[in-house]
Structures are given as C-alpha cells and as structure tokens.
Amino acid sequence: xxxxxxxxxxxxxxxxxxxxxxxxxxxxxxxxxxxxxxxxxxxxxxxxxxxxxxxxxxxxxxxxxxxxxxxxxxxxxxxxxxxxxxxxxxxxxxxxxxxxxxxxxxxxxxxxxxxxxxxxxxxxxxxxxxxxxxxxxxxxxxxxxxxxxxxxxxxxxxxxxxxxxxxxxxxxxxxxxxxxxxxxxxxxxxxxxxxxxxxxxxxxxxxxxxxxxxxxxxxxxxxxxxxxxxxxxxxxxxxxxxxxxxxxxxxxxxxxxxxxxxxxxxxxxxxxxxxxxxxxxxxxxxxxxxxxxxxxxxxxxxxxxxxxxxxxxxxxxxxxxxxxxxxxxxxxxxxxxxxxxxxxxxxxxxxxxxxxxxxxxxxxxxxxxxxxxxxxxxxxxxxxxxxxxxxxxxxxxxxxxxxxxxxxxxxxxxxxxxxxxxxxxxxxxxxxxxxxxxxxxxxxxxxxxxxxxxxxxxxxxxxxxxxxxxxxx
Amino acid sequence: xxxxxxxxxxxxxxxxxxxxxxxxxxxxxxxxxxxxxxxxxxxxxxxxxxxxxxxxxxxxxxxxxxxxxxxxxxxxxxxxxxxxxxxxxxxxxxxxxxxxxxxxx
Numbered sequence: 001x002x003x004x005x006x007x008x009x010x011x012x013x014x015x016x017x018x019x020x021x022x023x024x025x026x027x028x029x030x031x032x033x034x035x036x037x038x039x040x041x042x043x044x045x046x047x048x049x050x051x052x053x054x055x056x057x058x059x060x061x062x063x064x065x066x067x068x069x070x071x072x073x074x075x076x077x078x079x080x081x082x083x084x085x086x087x088x089x090x091x092x093x094x095x096x097x098x099x100x101x102x103x104x105x106x107x108x109x110x111x112x113x114x115x116x117x118x119x120x121x122x123x124x125x126x127x128x129x130x131x132x133x134x135x136x137x138x139x140x141x142x143x144x145x146x147x148x149x150x151x152x153x154x155x156x157x158x159x160x161x162x163x164x165x166x167x168x169x170x171x172x173x174x175x176x177x178x179x180x181x182x183x184x185x186x187x188x189x190x191x192x193x194x195x196x197x198x199x200x201x202x203x204x205x206x207x208x209x210x211x212x213x214x215x216x217x218x219x220x221x222x223x224x225x226x227x228x229x230x231x232x233x234x235x236x237x238x239x240x241x242x243x244x245x246x247x248x249x250x251x252x253x254x255x256x257x258x259x260x261x262x263x264x265x266x267x268x269x270x271x272x273x274x275x276x277x278x279x280x281x282x283x284x285x286x287x288x289x290x291x292x293x294x295x296x297x298x299x300x301x302x303x304x305x306x307x308x309x310x311x312x313x314x315x316x317x318x319x320x321x322x323x324x325x326x327x328x329x330x331x332x333x334x335x336x337x338x339x340x341x342x343x344x345x346x347x348x349x350x351x352x353x354x355x356x357x358x359x360x361x362x363x364x365x366x367x368x369x370x371x372x373x374x375x376x377x378x379x380x381x382x383x384x385x386x387x388x389x390x391x392x393x394x395x396x397x398x399x400x401x402x403x404x405x406x407x408x409x410x411x412x413x414x415x416x417x418x419x420x421x422x423x424x425x426x427x428x429x430x431x432x433x434x435x436x437x438x439x440x441x442x443x444x445x446x447x448x449x450x451x452x453x454x455x456x457x458x459x460x461x462x463x464x465x466x467x468x469x470x471x472x473x
Numbered sequence: 474x475x476x477x478x479x480x481x482x483x484x485x486x487x488x489x490x491x492x493x494x495x496x497x498x499x500x501x502x503x504x505x506x507x508x509x510x511x512x513x514x515x516x517x518x519x520x521x522x523x524x525x526x527x528x529x530x531x532x533x534x535x536x537x538x539x540x541x542x543x544x545x546x547x548x549x550x551x552x553x554x555x556x557x558x559x560x561x562x563x564x565x566x567x568x569x570x571x572x573x574x575x576x577x578x
Contacts, residue, residue: 100538102555107569109545110503110558115495116527116534116542123531141540 009216012060012132012168015053016046018235022220023211027192030166032159034189036173036180037196042207042228043172044069045078046196047134049232050170052083055093060131063124064096067140071096081232095124103144114141114154118161125167133162133169139183148183159188180212191215197223206348209235227351236351247271252399255294258461258470259287262446264453268427272450273390273400275421278431283442283463284403285309287431288366289318289325290468291401296328300363300399303356304336307372311336321467335360341372349373350385354392365393370402370421390424426450432458481517482572486550488512488520490570495542496528500559504543507560516572547571 011025020026027033027050035043051062066074074096075085088094097120125133138155142148162169171189173181180186186193193212200206208223226235251267253260260266268274274291276284292302306314314336315325328334337356341349357365367373370386393400402421422428428447433440442461446454460471492508494501505524512520527534527542537546541557547570554569 097535099540101540102538105553105555107554107556107565108558108562109556109565109569110507110561111500112541112543112558113495113498113500114541115498116493116539116544119495119527119531119542120535120539123535 011217013053013058015050015057016226016233016235017231018224018226019209022224022235023192023214024218027168027170028214028217029168030163031191032162032169032171032189033192033194034171034173034181034185035194035196036175036186038175038198041175041196041198042226042233043196044074044136045081045228046233047136047170047172048074048078048083049081051094051132051134052078052085052088054132055088058131061093061128062095062132062134063121063128063130064094064134064136065099065121065124066096066136067099067101068137070098070100081230083232092128095128095130097121097124101140101143106144108146112150114151114158118158122165125165131167133167134172135169136172137174138171139173139181139185142183152183155183155185156188186212192217196226225348225351227348227355229355231355234351234355236354246397248397252298253294254287254290255297256290256468258459258468259290259444262444262455262459263449268449269451271394271397271399272426273393273402273424274427274429275418275425276401276403276429276431277406277418277422278403279406279433282431282433283461283468284405284431285314285368286318286321286323286463286468287429288368288401288403289314289323291399292334292364292366293323293325293328295364295399296331296333298363299333301332301360302328302334302364302366303353303360303362304334305353305365305367306336306338307341307367307369310338314338321463321465323467335362350389353389357392357396357398362398364399364401366401366403368403369405371404371406386421386424422447480515480574482515482567482574483518485571485573487518488516488522488547488570489549490520490522491537491546491548492522492524493527493534493537493539493542493544493546494524496526498542501543503559503561504545507563507566508545511560511563511566 010029011027012029013026014020014023035046037043048064051064054060054062064074069077078085085094085096089096124130141151145151171185173185176182180193180195192214195210195212197208197210199208207226207228209226210223211219211221224235226233248270250270251265252270253267276287278284292304295302318325325334329336402425404418404421406418427449430445430447432443434443443458444461445458446456462469462471492504494504508522512522525533527539543559545556545560547554550571556566556569560566
C-alpha cells in the first residue's frame, strides 16, 4: 500500500540524512513545507542543507530568500559545514536574495500587497531555473506592521503561488506561544509541517525533530533526535523494530581457544551480540580487546567505543599484556572512538555510532562500557535506545560486544543495564573476582549462549604478561 | 488635510521620489493618482518623481529592497523613507515626506 502511495504522490529528497527514511521518501514535490521551531533550533541550517544538497545531489538549483541574515553572513555561517555558497552562486545554481526591511523607514499609507516580493522571487527562480526555494523567515514581514490583515491574505497567496510555480519550498517559522508559529503560518501550509526542538535535559542539549503533519503520506510519528556537526544535519531514523534479520550460522572466534572452547561450537555465531558483565577490574576490557583483535585478524574492521579510556591509554594498557592494538589502528582495521558519556545525550551517542558505522563500515562493534551510557538517560529511554542499537547492529550483521560494569550486588539481575541488555544479548559472559585465601581469584562464567550449548561452570583464569590464561586445576 | 482644498506645501529641499508599482494593479493605479495629485496640485517647488514598474525592473526592486507594492521611496531630502501602500492616507504621506504648509512656521 505504501508503495502505491509513493507512486501517486511524487516526493523529493530532503537532503537531510535520515529524514527521507522517516518521511517515506522525502518532502512532497512542488509543495511548500513548513519548518518551525524556536530560535537556535537549526531552521536556517536545515533549509540551507535542503538547498545545497538539492543542487549537489539532485541537480536542482535553488533560491534562498533570507529575511534575516545577509547573503555574506549566510555564506560564512554554513562554510564550517563544507557548503561553499559562493561557488554555487558562481555556477548559477544558487541565488541568495536578502530581503532587508528597515522598519524605521517604513510608513503604511494604505492598502498594499506583496506583489513586489512575488516578482522578485519569480525573477530569482527563473534566472537559474530553480526547483527548490527557501523563505527564511517569512514571518519577519509581520514585525512592526500595523495592519496585518492584508499581509495575511498575501502570505496565503504566496503559498498558493509557490505551488503553482512548481517548486518545492521550505518556509521557516519561529515557534509561537501555544501555536507552531507566531503568526499561524501552519494554517496556510497544510501539506507538510515539521517541528524542530532544542532542549536541555539534565544539562545535556538534545535536538529533536517531529513531523507534525504530512498530508497524504505515511510518516514516522516519533520524535527523532538529530545532530548538527561538520557534515550538517543528520536525523536518526528509528528503524522499524522488526525481527526479520538474517541469522548466519557461521562462527567467529575470540582468538582465545580457552574462551572459544567454553562454547559447544568452539566460538559464537557471526552477527550475534555478546554482553560481558563484571564488577570493576574483572578484565572486561581485556576480553573485549581480544574480541576486537580477533576481528582484525579476520581482516574485518572494528569500531571500538571507549567511554572510559582515551585511545592512547587503551593502547598502552593492553600492550602490557601483549595485545597490540596500535598496528591494527595503523592498518585502519581498528577505529577507537573515545568520548565522555555525559558529553552528549544518549541519542546523540547512538547517532554518532550510526554515522561512524556508515563511514567505517565495521564488522565488529564494541561498546565499552555500555553501562556508562545508562547514567545519561532514564531507564525507559535507555531500553528503547538499546533496542534500537541492537536492531541497527543486527540488520547490518555486525558482531556486537558490550561490556557492562555491574555493582557488587548479590543479584546482578537488579542492575539496570543487565536488565536492559541481557535479554537482548545473544551471549552473556560474566566475569567476577572472588576472595579466596586472601587472594583475588578471577572467574569466568558463560550465562547464556543462544543457539548452542556452553560450559556451565565457573572457570578460573588469570591475566599474565602474556595475556589471558585459564587456570587448570 | 482634504485633498481638494487648495493648500500649497513645500518640502525642505528638492524632493526626489521613486514610486515602485506592480503593473496596472488597482493599488498601483490608486497610488500613482494619489502621488501625482499631491505633487501637481499641492506641492510648490521642485520635485522629481520616477514611476518604476517592478515587473520590468525586478533587479532594481531587489536592489532597493522593495517587498511591498506599491512602495514610494523618498530618497531626498534625508532621511530616506519608504511609504508602502496606495498612499490614500494623505496625512501620513505628507508627514512622511516632510512637507509643510507654505507660510506656516
């Protein structure tokens, strides 16, 4: 049914990474779209990216009519995102028209219309054969006007005119009190309305996007987190949570016979997810590094998220037990990404992960530890995020390994992370330190391994200069 | 001020005006009539009035930042003013153009 809809309803790419998925194909072609949000939420950038990507990827020239920033300011502001407006202007692919309105100069002396604006816009569109238009922020016209009745009907006419002109337009609007835009533009643009939001929750800034309305089209209804970075705006599509991913029966190894042999098939399934739990200092990171190196030896790239150690520290520490991560980093097989969990919101981390995955195309992803992400959000959010994360990894057939720091509790099932992750994970390895005769004894226990038998007792091990060794009695 | 009263007015210097209209639209025609009447019947002294059709000169309209139509720009004497609308509110027009009744202090 959805496919039929797409056929009868032409859409055009939004130029925003991830948004085409959410809107099932993009913006309605040749219709106006309203983007609203409060100051600083990224409206202008959103609109500019729509134009620039339209030019670069769809070869659709664009007109940017700016009611606020000057052409020079705009060029400067988006340069950091790699958008070279001046070059696009030179190529006659982009036209920026700054509409400057000096309120102090203006006197209203009778009935007026916006025909002058229409003519300018029409001229700009025709001069480069534009297919995309941005009006940012058309509501500025209302500022300081005594009589807005004429203006309102003219704005309505403007939207109709844009439709008739056959351009896909983005109109931005400032969020009003109790309404989407200050002057109720949403009443006029009835096809597609998108709300951008910028919130601070627990001192962490989160940007979110929501499709308020999209007439005649199915669309995602959730709030989607989005990120503004050096590549512009990207939205994280929440993949539909379908359990229809492939399940390979090939096996992968830890490159540690001692561990592999604990599993009935001498390894774990490719594309499965593994959870390693343990209290502080139980060698979770070491085991994760073995897993990473095993992947490197198979020439399968690894993305290692380290939330507690910097890449250099991780490399140095593991070298002391003979694990050489650096040469893998140099060979581009291992990519270590370190950041403080509290630096960004939970979803931003997921988005970063998503982006790095697209860029690096890893076959193995390690998150060390996943429990530090959990401190960032509340538990329902965390669970939703983990499900999304697992799904994303599964769909891509990525071997996933998460470590999780558990508190020193009798019952680790009460631990938030363990509760959230353990049921989702395919394999679960628990590491512990037990005090035996005034000595800490390291233990490893396989709690679960979906789809295969496993050794079900505790094994003692030690970490020596040569690495991981099982202690045989 | 009543349009038909025979009041003479002066500006503080030579008036330089540009009226931007959108073709033959109703508001444009009313504006042209209003400004012509004011200048021809009531203004004593030098003035320069140029009527520009935005349709024919979209470039010029963009340069002068014309958004509303019709728009009357007073370039001189300074300060620059933009009078938008069909110029039917004569008192506002007179005030914005800085005109004074001749002989009045």
